[in-house]
Structure formats: C-alpha cells, structure tokens
Amino acid sequence: MATNITWHANLTHSERISFRNQKGATIWLTGLSASGKSTIACALEQLLLKENKHAYRLDGDNIRFGLNKDLGFSENDRVENIRRISEVSKLFADSCSIAITSFISPYKDDRNKARELHKEANLPFIEVFVDVPLNVAEERDPKGLYKKAREGIIKDFTGISAPYEAPDQPEIHLKTDQLSIEESSLVIYNYLKEHNLV
Template sequence: MATNITWHSNLTYQERSELINQKGATIWLTGLSASGKSTIACALEQLLLKEKINAYRLDGDNIRFGLNKDLGFSETDRIENIRRISEVSKLFADSCSIAITSFISPYRDDRNKARALHAESNLSFIEVFVDVSLEVAEQRDPKGLYKKAREGIIKDFTGISAPYEAPAKPEIHIDTEKSSIEESALQIYNYLKDNNIL
C-alpha cells in the first residue's frame, strides 16, 4: 500500500465539464468472447468522435499489451485486470470524456465494484450486456479461441472452462444475433442522448 501520498486537487468535475461543454461517463461493454463487444465499441467511438464528442476505447486485448501485460487469465488476474480498468475508466469519465470499455469482465461482483467506484464520484456508469449464445459465439470464433479451449490448449476460458455471470440489470441489453453493429452502436448513442449524458 502506498504511504505518504496526498491527493492534489485542481478543477472540479463540474468546472471541467462547463469549460469543455461535455459530460463524462463510462460505457462498460461486457459479454462472451466473440459477442461483438470490441466491434461495437469501435463503431460507437467513431460515432461519438464524428459528433465532436471526446471518447476513448479501452479494449481487453489492447490493454494487455501495456498496462496489464503482467497479468494472465487466472481468476485472481482477471479480477485485478478489471480493478485496474475500473480505475482507469473512472479517470477518463472524471476528465469529462466518454470511456468505452470492452472487456469480457466475467464476474458480476467485479462489475458491481466498477459501478460503485464511479458512483462514489457521481460519475455515470452504463453497463451494456452484449449478449450472444455460446453456440453462436463458437460459430463466429474469429480468433480460434473457442476451438483451442475445447482442445484444452487454453485453460480458464470464459464460457468453456471458466464462468461468465451475465448482468442482472444492465442499462442496455444488446442481442448481437438480432442487431447489426451499426444498430447496436446507435442504441447506446441514443441511450446517452435520452439520459442527458450527451
């Protein structure tokens, strides 16, 4: 634990928001591998940026090239992975940017902790359940991960040898077997508009 540290205050969230004329929020996409999370996150980021809304995507794979490259896929490492992302996304939201996180984040408790962290600072946290059946996810399998998991090459793989706990009450539920990428991104965008976040 860090000691001898002091929080250095500057602008309040409200002051920053008024200066740049934007509110911050975290859009937390969760779902099985191959559900469409990252593709939807990319489309949403582009949609927001085209509307001159500052947004940044934090992707499960991309984060593991840098910030979380020291973590594996054990339950302990998965929990730490999400804890770090919760803190980083909170910083983005506090800076009045729209943080778009795209992580399997399989454990409900970890997602609830991310929500609580944002709530402590009165920051918007929107959980998006990117829903797909395991059968369809395995058919898609763009990275060949399900095949490797079924063969025992990949251990602790969510949906096969590790659990996925679906959100109980997500703000947004997207069924990617029925909705296109564009429709899914627009569904999130419209939610943000309708709830006065944009």
C-alpha cells in the first residue's frame, strides 16, 4: 500500500453537481449469468443518454479486456475484480455520471464493501438484484457457459460449482422471467426519477 501520497483538493462534489447539472450514482446490477444484467444495463444506458444524462456502463467487455485483464476467476481474483470495479464506479459517480455496473458479483461481502465505499463518499449506491430461476438461466445460456460448467469444462462457475449469495435488501428487485428488458430498465429509471437522481 502506498504511503508517500497526498490528496490534492480540487472542486467540491457540490460544485461539480452545479457545473454538470446532474447528480452521480452507481447502479449495481447483480445476478446469475444469463439473468439479463448486461442487456438491462445496455437498455438503461441508452435510455439515460437519450434523456441527455451522463451515464456509462461497466461490464465484462470493457473491464475484463482492459483494467482487469490480469485477473482470472479464482475466488481471490473475483474479489479483486469487484474491488477495482467498486473504486472505478465510485469515480464515475463522483464525476456526476451514472455508473451502471453489470457483474455477477456473487459475494455479499464484496457488494457490501462497494456500498460502504460509496456511503463514505456520500454517493448513492443502488443495488439491483436481477433475479432469475437457475433453470431459466440455464435455458437461456447464450454463451453456452452453463453447458460447459455442467460438463466440468468450466470450473468454479457461479450457480453450479461456485456459490451465489443473493442480496438481502436490494433497492430494486427485478424478476426477469416475468419482466421484459424494457420494463426492467424502466423500473430502474423510474427509481432514479423518484429519488431525484435524473
């Protein structure tokens, strides 16, 4: 851990809000593979951008191929993956953007640490449980990952050979075997409106 560092003060968060005319927040989508997280995140990002809101989606495509390309899928690497995402999403929220994270993030402790990080910085953190029965996720299986996990080709696969710890009290609970992608993204958007974040 670096010790020879000094914080350089700049704009206050309130000043940044007034300049950008928008509050920042992190929307943290968590759920099994094939629950619909990434598709909902894409739809929500487009909806927010069409409304001229600053928003950016963080998911496996732009994190695992860049910032976290040095990490695998062991428990330790998954924990570090989520720690880095927590820090990056906090920076986006602090910049008065709406960060939309779309990661399985299977461990409650990691998600709670992400929440605490935002709480310490007085930034909104909205946990969204993208909930789908395992059998429905397996039926969808767009990348064939469940099939490979069942065959033992993929080790430590969440929901099959590795645990998923569902949120106890998420701000939003989406049952995606009952809601469409558009309906799910609107639930989140309306939550943001109700809480004066858009």
